[in-house]
Amino acid sequence: MRIELTDDPAAFRTRDWSDVVAADPAGTLFHTPAYLKLWWEEFGSGSLLLAAVLDGDRTMGACGFEIVQGQLRFLGGFDVTDYMGPVARAGLEASVADQLMSALADERWTGADLRGLPVESRWFSAVDAAARARGWEVRQEEDGIAPMIELPGVAEAYLQGLPAKLRHEIRRKARRLAEESGGYRVRWSTPQTVAADLDRFVELHQSSPGPKGRFMHAGMEIFFRRLGEAFLPLHLFHLAFIEVDGRDAAGAIAFGFKDTLSLYNSAFDREFGRLAPGMVLVADLIRGAIESGRTRFDLLKGDLEYKYRFGATPRPIGRLLLSRH
Template sequence: MTAGVTARWGVPAFDLPPTAPGTGPFTSRAFLETWWAHRSRPDDELMLVACDDALLPLLRRADLVAFLGEQDLTDYHSPRGDDLTEVTRSLVAAADPGWQFSFNSVPEPAASLLQAALDASGVAATTTRRQAAAVIDLPATHDAYLEGIGKKQRHETRRKRRRFAEELGKPRLERRSGDEAVATFAAMHRLSPGDKALFMSSQMEGFFAGLHRDAGAVIDVVCGDGGEPVAAGFGFEDATGYYLYNSAFDPDAGAGSPGVVLVSLLIERAVTEGKAVFDFLKGDEPYKFRLGARERPLFEVTGRFGASP
């Protein structure tokens, strides 16, 4: 297959592995096509630059070329395939010299390979660290995980579970699915304080419903003795990891720390299932690192197609 630009979602290159491993659903056709259906603008141009060896899943918005998926909703961006030379040359040949590019949220090794491919294509580019994801490398057992987070945090995790049990009953983690599960999650999200409640508009709920229906997103809830959900996690999972995309809890149950208990139960289950990582995705909230996460740097590759190195 000769490299070229297409707007056809069925390109075989979507079957190639992501250039940056450990990027969950975010470079998959299912996630990106769902994002396009719910979040793209009428004037956006779909640009899937593909060949046998690689894929650049892009869009053009006015004079800017970027990866599909706004960075606030797409925690990782990456090409697919391990040789970006041909697809990058094809992109450069198709681009107007006045167009700019901004490839954000790119982990290694994809950022370096993309920079090298642009250099080889005669286009000046700059790679800058912008953000980081927070990732826990999981051990073989939950006891080993608790040992690794230290005495203070281990005590706090156990204390929060005891407090939950005292207030709400023994916590249970349950997998839910279907329209009702999405509605429960969205309604709980709207109970959040401040801007977080405003995030879950009807349009955003439709996007989350699409991710659950078409892109493999899973919904887990924590219940007490009453059987009603008091916290919910919206995430993705694959053979190697769980990716916590969003979460919410019922503020009326706040005395039982349901959000904290939700995360601790999700981590415990990921360990039990033999996952290698628990990925909190973007964000530098301190609690993630207290629970054992490390930073995974994310980079932005920027430039203008008409500029030479």
């Protein structure tokens, strides 16, 4: 195998590694060239570096990096991309990691902050070992927790598998919302409604107090709109609302990729806060994920208490800090 490095953003298209993401058990939407190209165009601030590991003309592995003020990072930043790092065809993680670290030895960086690697994945240990093999100092740290739900094949089995207290709470919240509001429905954005629906989602987000409300600044709003434009037609981006009496009481954005539905972002109308429409919406998303044949519901990074009310288990995400002398 050989490796090609380029700083040309055209390689997001010309060296499309989407099939490698699909083949990698750890590959997610965040690893796709389409997502990373969009992120780079909106938030990239350093020097771009795209790596492809090839066997002949066939791409066997790939990874996006940026170098910011001498620091090497996986492409995707620290705010909106939950999983980052290399992808490879199954079983090639160690070989691809070795190729990547070998090629990076010749690049201009003094330290590396490599985040977004699930500790359980082969990549965390493969990148660690490949860096140490070059004599670099490696320090492992935690990059947060991404709670995960393993889904059964039937929605009722999911509920029955929960502790009784959690099961009753989910049912009680849905019943209370229905009774006190006169009924509710879940609606999904379509290509025809997504622009207006994102208007409402942004409004709900910006009305939130504290950091959550400040998160949806103008640049972030553009990023979210571009995600919808790019991925909703491909059935990868899903925007859902709980509608109460003709009003959107809560909204959620989820990514559907391979066998996993991932809860990316959510917001709710404070006027309906006591009825917990956001919690009811998440429960409905889980039910829908099961009915569509998904096997996992990923609540992504953020070790928040509400996520465990749905039966999630903590999934540590790792961070590798590299230094070379």
